[in-house]
Amino acid sequence: MKGVLNLGKLFNVKIEVHWTFIFILLWVIFLELKSGGTLQNAMMSIVFIALLFTCVVFHEFGHILTARKFGVTAKKITLLPIGGVASMETIPENPKQELLISLAGPAVNIFIALILSLFINISFFFDQDPKQLEEALSHVTPQNLLIYLFSANIALAIFNFIPAFPMDGGRVLRAILAMKTDRVTATNIASGIGQFIALIFVFVGILYNPFLILIALFIFFGAYGENKMVRQLALLKGHKVHDAMLTNISVLKPDDTIKDAIELLLSGTEKNFVITQNSQIEGILYHQNIIKNSKKPDIALQDVMDRSFTSIDVNADLKDIFKLINTEKRDFFVVKDNNALVGAIDLSNLSEFMLIQANLISR
Known part of the structure; x- marks a missing residue:
């Protein structure tokens, strides 16, 4: 992929940052300064984004290392403004294997959240009145950085469980359906649900947050592409x-x-x-x-x-x-x-x- 920054390799997998990633950094700085934050607040927000996407990399490695147990390899992880994409050679057609691979990513985020919870002083936040709490969480600071990361990892796990291709929830749904029916039918149902959810995201994005429109496009075309790919492979099955x-x-x-x-x-x-x-x-x-x-x-x-x-x-x-x-x-x-x-x-x-x-x- 052109326009990427190579961050090196881990477990023999290349980690790249796409050039569009700069948009999310500029957007975070803009929102921070617009809300009355200082340059220091903006820098802390960038630190938070960097740590958050480190968690995204761990999420993708959850998929990759689980997939390796089933003989599936991955060449690289690409970080985009909407998250990370692991370029795996293929996804196992065995629904149980796909289920385990799909669950591994969100499981990593839940594990990270559990580890972070051990270092968070929860009483500090419960001992404050709502106004003080709102002030304490209005900007990313060294004091609340861990609670931000804790919340973000929980949110990542929940968001990825939305049953929409090509997100983890869509693959989990496809794997469960494939245990009862054929893979083509399971993919067709899962991708249809994913595209319907994408349309909902578009309407919500128009009303509240334009960033959801970008996610909706990713889901819609990802679901379409996955459905098309599975149908094509089914046509070739059994042929030499x-x-x-x-x-x-x-x-x-x-x-x-x-x-x-x-x-x-x-x-x-x-x-x-x-x-x-x-x-x-x-x-x-x-x-x-x-x-x-x-x-x-x-x-x-x-x-x-x-x-x-x-x-x-x-x-x-x-x-x-x-x-x-x-x-x-x-x-x-x-x-x-x-x-x-x-x-x-x-x-x-x-x-x-x-x-x-x-x-x-x-x-």
């Missing part, structure tokens, strides 16, 4: 690469030129080409390589082809290839059978295969 791969592909040689590739590009529908020499795959010439070097028609393909390509087995599950396409930057892969080139598969052909399967199912 050989069911959807391209077999009539053009093959070029390393000493062919960009001019040769352009002629093939314009004469047919292929956009990516396999480069071979003596029946061995030497590399892939991607569409962007052709366009980028179109002003140099005489350059040899061996000088511009991509040698770091991924090949897949002809008998691999299509579901796994679909996930691979969605996690890697490339959407074109060579297909081998016993180390011999037998074809290729790309996102376009895979999409056409899913459309045909959807039409067959709807009959």
Whole structure:
């Protein structure tokens, strides 16, 4: 993702802050100064935000470390103004495993709140009259920082239990439903509820807090995306690469030129080409390589082809290839059978295969 600040790695997971995170810091400073706070109050609010998002990171690691027990890995955590996002390769289709992974995040926040409660002088807040208490909590201070963090972690746990995709509560709901019905139906119900809740957030946000509109958009499109993904994977279930791969592909040689590739590009529908020499795959010439070097028609393909390509087995599950396409930057892969080139598969052909399967199912 572009426009991120890399904070380093923990448990072999990269932690990044998206550039839009600066908006929440500016917004906090603005609200603090607008309410009559001092610059010191604003700085304490920033300290609180930093600590709060540290708790968000721990929340995401709750998901990640639990997922690892089921063989699911994550490459990074990205911090956004609306929270954290763990980029996990996939979510287990076993509902019990998904349930445990989904519960792990809020459980971390509850655990943090319990630890913080041991260091909070609750009597200090109960011994004051309402006016004094309002004054004591009007701004973030060193004295009330822990109570703020305690309350925020409780709020995070409760908020994440809202049954709306892609939040934890939505996944918990989907997991529970999937124990009684199929995953597609469970996802459809859970995502529908999530989108309905998102619409409520929009109306409440218009009336009271515009920030809720941003959260609503995240929930609405997240629910839509999850539902679409699950439906697509269901269409591919039980099918192998050989069911959807391209077999009539053009093959070029390393000493062919960009001019040769352009002629093939314009004469047919292929956009990516396999480069071979003596029946061995030497590399892939991607569409962007052709366009980028179109002003140099005489350059040899061996000088511009991509040698770091991924090949897949002809008998691999299509579901796994679909996930691979969605996690890697490339959407074109060579297909081998016993180390011999037998074809290729790309996102376009895979999409056409899913459309045909959807039409067959709807009959």
